Amino acid sequence: MSNRTKTLSKLSTLDAAKAIYFIIVALAIRESLPLLSPVTEIENHEAARYWTQIILGLGFVLTALRFSHGIAMLYGYEKERVEQSTLPSPRRVLLFSLFLISLGMLFFLMAHNLASHRRTFSGLTVLMFLTDLAYICASGVIRRPWRLIGRSHNTVPGFPSRAALQWIWSDLVLITICASFLWFDGDWTGLALGSVLVIASVLDYGWNRRFYFGGSHDKRDYQLIFIASPSLTGGCGDSNDIVKNLRVPSSHLTFGG
Incomplete structure (x- = not known):
């Protein structure tokens, strides 16, 4: 089997896993939508339960959407990695595919147990x-993901x-909070859990907006090094012409003969 065939098979695996994931998540969101449907008349004693279902359903939908958004971004990176690699790693493709499914x-x-089994829903959320x-x-x-303290300054905003x-910090905090709900039962736990999921989704988009939506540039200065020679410049004797044509600030350029 040629390397090209192996690459195509890995790309097909990624495409199939992505399609399966989005189909299942679409069905899950459809399963949860009745909780968000408006009610024309509601008794006073059922108002608290109704709003609990609304918040919990909204938290689930937002969580599913933000995870799907992140997975779509990661899928693009993984696909580009496979296309540009001469020997793409089958382990990474298998790991990503199993993760999606x-x-x-x-x-x-989670959607199936959203309305009727709150404790089961909390356990599935932790999982x-x-x-x-x-x-x-x-x-x-x-x-070395276990070394989290002081790592943010070594990463660039907008990058995976x-x-x-x-996401690691967020998962650790949410696992702790959601696991605590396993010890309690009642409508207030659904309201609290839904509120936590909504807040986590909003904070995730706020902290990672550059990764999700782009529009950011690295502000660090780069020093570009050009090697100028008569054969490459077409006999141009003035290096200032090169700088002018490239439209790069001369303070960032270093020429070597």
């Missing part, structure tokens, strides 16, 4: 965040490493 199944199970945390640590995006670092 497992995460999609967990989202569907979902654990799956996400395990993949980030195993993917190699962050080296910075987003992955924030």
Whole structure:
């Protein structure tokens, strides 16, 4: 089997896993939408339960959407890595594919237990965040992920490493909070859990907006080094003409003969 065939097979695996994930998540969101449907008449004693379902359903939908957004971004990076590599790693492709399918199944199970089994939903939420945390640590995006303190200054905003670092912290905090709800029962736990998921989604988009939406540039100064020679410049004797044509500030240029 040629390298080109191997590359195409790995790309097909990624495409299939992505399609399966988004189909399952779409079904999960459809399963949760009845909780968000408006009610024309509601009794006073049912108002608290109604708003609990609204907040919990909204938290689930926002969590599913932000995870899907992040996965779409990571899929692009993984696909580009496979296309540009002469020998793409089958381990990375398999790991990412298993992660997508497992995460999609967990989202569907969460949606199925969203309305009737709050404690089961909390347990599945913990398992979902654990799956996400395990993949980030195993993917190699962050080296030595157990050393989290003081790592943010070594990453650049808008890049997967910075987003992955924030996701690790977020997963650890959310696992702790969601696991605590397993010891309690009642409508207030659903309201609290839904509020936590909504806040986590908003904070994730706020902290990683450069990764999700772009529009940011690295402000650090780079020093460009050009090697000028008569054969390359076409006999141009004045290096200032080169600087002018390139429209690069001369303070950032260093010429070597």
